[in-house]
Amino acid sequence: MPDYQQHEHDVLVIGAGGAGLRAAIEASAAGVSVGLVCKSLLGKAHTVMAEGGIAAALANVDDRDSWKVHFADTMRGGQYVNNWRMAELHAKEAPDRVRELEAWGAMFDRTADGKILQRNFGGHRYPRLAHVGDRTGLEMIRTLQDHGIHQGIDVHMECTVVTLLKDGDRVVGAFGYERERGRFKLFKARAVVLATGGVGRAYKITSNSWEYTGDGHTLAYDAGADLMDMEFVQFHPTGMIWPPSVCGILVTEAVRGEGGVLKNSEGRRFMYDEIPDNYRSQTADNDEEGWRYTQGDKAARRPPELLTRDHVSRCIMREVKAGRGSPHGGVFLDIAWIKARIPSGAEHIRKKLPSMYHQFKQLADLDITETPMEVGPTTHYVMGGVKVDAETQMSTVPGLFAAGECAAGINGANRLGGNSLSDILVFGKRAGEFAAKFAKEQKAPSVDGAQVDAAAKGALEPFERGTSGEGAYQVQYALQEMMQNLVGIVRNEPEMKRALECLGPLRERAARVGVGGHREYNPGWHAALDLHSLLTVSEAVTRSALERRESRGGHFRDDYPDKDNAFGSFNFVVRKKSDGAMEVARAPIPPMPAELKQVIDEMK
Amino acid sequence: MASTATFRIWRGDAQNGRFEDYQTAVSDGMVVLDAVHQIQAETANDLAVRWNCKAGKCGSCSAEVNGNPRLMCMTRLNQLDLAKPVTLEPMRAFPLIRDLVTDVSWNFQAKKSVKKFKPRKPDAPDGTWRINQVDVDRVQEFRKCIECFLCQDVCHVLRDHHMFGEFVGPRHLVYTAALEMHPLDTESRARDLKAAHGVGLCNITKCCTRVCPEHITITDNAIIPLKERVIDQLYDPVARLFRMMRA
Numbered sequence: 001m002p003d004y005q006q007h008e009h010d011v012l013v014i015g016a017g018g019a020g021l022r023a024a025i026e027a028s029a030a031g032v033s034v035g036l037v038c039k040s041l042l043g044k045a046h047t048v049m050a051e052g053g054i055a056a057a058l059a060n061v062d063d064r065d066s067w068k069v070h071f072a073d074t075m076r077g078g079q080y081v082n083n084w085r086m087a088e089l090h091a092k093e094a095p096d097r098v099r100e101l102e103a104w105g106a107m108f109d110r111t112a113d114g115k116i117l118q119r120n121f122g123g124h125r126y127p128r129l130a131h132v133g134d135r136t137g138l139e140m141i142r143t144l145q146d147h148g149i150h151q152g153i154d155v156h157m158e159c160t161v162v163t164l165l166k167d168g169d170r171v172v173g174a175f176g177y178e179r180e181r182g183r184f185k186l187f188k189a190r191a192v193v194l195a196t197g198g199v200g201r202a203y204k205i206t207s208n209s210w211e212y213t214g215d216g217h218t219l220a221y222d223a224g225a226d227l228m229d230m231e232f233v234q235f236h237p238t239g240m241i242w243p244p245s246v247c248g249i250l251v252t253e254a255v256r257g258e259g260g261v262l263k264n265s266e267g268r269r270f271m272y273d274e275i276p277d278n279y280r281s282q283t284a285d286n287d288e289e290g291w292r293y294t295q296g297d298k299a300a301r302r303p304p305e306l307l308t309r310d311h312v313s314r315c316i317m318r319e320v321k322a323g324r325g326s327p328h329g330g331v332f333l334d335i336a337w338i339k340a341r342i343p344s345g346a347e348h349i350r351k352k353l354p355s356m357y358h359q360f361k362q363l364a365d366l367d368i369t370e371t372p373m374e375v376g377p378t379t380h381y382v383m384g385g386v387k388v389d390a391e392t393q394m395s396t397v398p399g400l401f402a403a404g405e406c407a408a409g410i411n412g413a414n415r416l417g418g419n420s421l422s423d424i425l426v427f428g429k430r431a432g433e434f435a436a437k438f439a440k441e442q443k444a445p446s447v448d449g450a451q452v453d454a455a456a457k458g459a460l461e462p463f464e465r466g467t468s469g470e471g472a473y474q475v476q477y478a479l480q481e482m483m484q485n486l487v488g489i490v491r492n493e494p495e496m497k498r499a500l501e502c503l504g505p506l507r508e509r510a511a512r513v514g515v516g517g518h519r520e521y522n523p524g525w526h527a528a529l530d531l532h533s534l535l536t537v538s539e540a541v542t543r544s545a546l547e548r549r550e551s552r553g554g555h556f557r558d559d560y561p562d563k564d565n566a567f568g569s570f571n572f573v574v575r576k577k578s579d580g581a582m583e584v585a586r587a588p589i590p591p592m593p594a595e596l597k598q599v600i601d602e603m604k
Numbered sequence: 605m606a607s608t609a610t611f612r613i614w615r616g617d618a619q620n621g622r623f624e625d626y627q628t629a630v631s632d633g634m635v636v637l638d639a640v641h642q643i644q645a646e647t648a649n650d651l652a653v654r655w656n657c658k659a660g661k662c663g664s665c666s667a668e669v670n671g672n673p674r675l676m677c678m679t680r681l682n683q684l685d686l687a688k689p690v691t692l693e694p695m696r697a698f699p700l701i702r703d704l705v706t707d708v709s710w711n712f713q714a715k716k717s718v719k720k721f722k723p724r725k726p727d728a729p730d731g732t733w734r735i736n737q738v739d740v741d742r743v744q745e746f747r748k749c750i751e752c753f754l755c756q757d758v759c760h761v762l763r764d765h766h767m768f769g770e771f772v773g774p775r776h777l778v779y780t781a782a783l784e785m786h787p788l789d790t791e792s793r794a795r796d797l798k799a800a801h802g803v804g805l806c807n808i809t810k811c812c813t814r815v816c817p818e819h820i821t822i823t824d825n826a827i828i829p830l831k832e833r834v835i836d837q838l839y840d841p842v843a844r845l846f847r848m849m850r851a
Contacts, residue, residue: 044662246635
């Protein structure tokens with residue numbers, strides 16, 4: 001038997017970003033014991049990077065807003081392959097979740113009459129994003145963290161889970177290691193909530209941190225759960241591209257929400273050149289109207305820069321490919337021009353976008369109040385994830401729940417900016433609530449020692465191979481390069497087939513990875529163990545993308561450039577077959593109730 | 605910029621350690637954390653370092669660069685003299701775990717000792733509050749804190765005098781200030797500030813303010829007003845009499 005520390009909780013939450021913290025708070029409030037595991041220190045999770053705001057139809061700025069409009073916007077953005085029930089719950093419950101944050105101490109920017117201020121964002125018909133300058137994510141995670149630490153939750157910081165443990169069909173715990181001393185930890189639990197975020201580290205250019213290796217996706221997949229919509233990866237249109245070392249770091253959509261415009265090397269606002277039919281009636285066709293929209297004119301339509309992220313990314317790629325890009329292979333994002341419209345405009349920009357100002361000043365030596373930024377698409381978010389029940393967030397495996405980015409459904413083929421912060425609150429709460437309920441109905445978990453032994457043995461193998469083995473970082477870089485080139489923003493069958501052929505040898509290399517040194521805080525070892533997850537999600541993305549022979553939302557194929565209605569009635573799911581191979585299947589979308597259909601029709 | 609540079613990095617654990625020199629290629633726009641990652645990938649796979657966002661938002665990669673407490677992800681190499689080796693050390697105020705990683709868990713314990721947010725009754729029947737933007741602005745300065753703990757690292761009360769049991773440090777005074785000045789909060793933390801949290805131990809050398817990567821005016825805007833609050837609430841006889849009469 002390997003040496004390990006043992007912990008027992010009613011509910012174990014894996015991941016401590018917004019979704020994990022919210023789930024832990026809710027489960028704890030339901031009176032069960034809760035363990036919260038996070039790969040980093042508490043409060044450092046990816047939520048901290050969210051900038052723009054939380055989408056919720058509070059209707060504080062525009063009283064025409066309501067859950068119905070938010071629901072219709074979310075479905076339109078997701079190209080109607082969303083789980084409509086999740087989109088409905090999300091739109092209805094988000095306002096309460098935001099107000100609850102305020103009751104826990106969050107400080108949002110205010111309207112003139114003292115209510116929570118809301119801002120415009122891509123794909124949202126009305127100003128809907130509750131925000132704090134451009135650091136909303138920090139405000140949110142700190143609020144949840146500071147509230148959560150008084151709830152009696154046991155936090156296991158800097159701890160990575162490598163496998164889930166099962167008793168028959170049911171998930172009964174998890175096994176992992178803590179980074180600090182490299183010791184193993186065994187968690188027994190009556191229910192497990194996955195809240196591990198996304199998969200961005202499978203790509204070379206990404207706004208995601210080292211943590212985003214698809215752990216939750218892979219833990220669920222290995223435990224037999226279905227993953228859904230994995231072909232839908234969101235490439236955020238505006239990442240930094242220069243200097244090289246900051247390539248991929250996010251430039252918030254709020255820059256465009258505050259009036260920033262995209263231009264090519266000819267100085268042309270190229271976003272006017274192609275406006276999708278289903279957004280035409282909502283989109284401004286001249287500079288003046290677009291500007292008025294960003295300044296709160298209710299009669300104006302939104303500028304084309306605020307079309308959905310998938311579309312804006314592709315337009316940028318088009319400009320670059322046509323030779324109209326910026327010197328470093330992107331386009332220009334100009335907020336400085338608003339000085340012509342606003343008295344003391346430079347100060348206004350610094351006030352509205354403080355961390356963007358700071359980020360460019362410090363990392364790129366560029367003053368955004370004077371000079372346009374160079375930006376290009378960056379891997380940002382995965383719409384796909386664990387297939388869950390809309391109400392309870394339980395996966396297809398009993399006792400295993402998922403919430404936030406690692407769960408699928410709410411976003412369909414493309415997520416609207418601002419909907420992830422509301423998603424993690426709404427469904428984090430639900431996952432915590434129903435995991436606690438489930439836990440109360442279960443008898444004590446019984447863990448199979450053989451599963452633990454196998455996991456421990458597997459985790460130590462890289463040390464046995466030592467420094468003569470393959471380098472973990474080199475395999476990771478090769479995978480990232482391959483995914484970026486072959487399964488990126490623009491896809492086609494020959495390239496994706498090549499990607500599948502590359503994955504085999506990469507898996508073999510990963511199996512030969514060796515690390516030196518010892519188990520105490522050894523990043524080489526951690527990188528080696530993350531490879532399994534990265535390879536699994538890369539395969540899931542590629543296989544699903546190959547099957548979807550059309551273009552929809554975040555998934556664009558130049559061999560099938562149009563949307564095909566035949567693909568609009570189901571989602572692709574992947575699951576592990578008994579022989580260990582990955583299978584792709586179709587899960588039909590249940591028919592939408594008449595009243596929701598009507599809402600969508602009314603909002604067209 | 606030179607094509608290669610030398611990084612003199614602290615390697616070791618709590619028992620023993622030493623500086624080791626690593627050379628790596630440097631290019632336009634690189635930050636210290638990039639160099640550390642390159643060294644990690646090329647020659648020292650097991651070099652321990654904390655990081656997350658690489659954009660100055662999470663506060664994980666705090667270290668001492670040429671002796672200055674900095675976020676490694678926000679320290680550009682062109683701000684440093686690369687003709688000489690660049691020294692990288694862990695934060696010295698906290699126990700070392702390994703290489704550049706320290707045990708900062710005390711901070712999480714200290715935070716728990718600050719009484720939590722307690723809002724007044726909602727202003728509107730729908731359970732919401734009305735707050736002026738000016739009141740929000742004052743507190744938002746403190747809420748910018750990314751918990752990098754560099755202020756704790758340089759505070760002599762902690763770093764030199766090791767008074768971790770008597771003093772919560774600048775970070776948690778900023779946290780307390782954010783709560784105390786929150787327009788909705790009704791809790792009083794003056795007694796804790798005076799006793800358990802040791803606000804009086806700060807003698808306003810402003811080292812914390814100087815190293816704050818978020819440019820929070822820690823001493824002037826947070827700590828000094830808290831000191832005044834303690835005096836007003838616990839020492840001022842007129843105010844005390846007034847409160848007694850009102851009660």
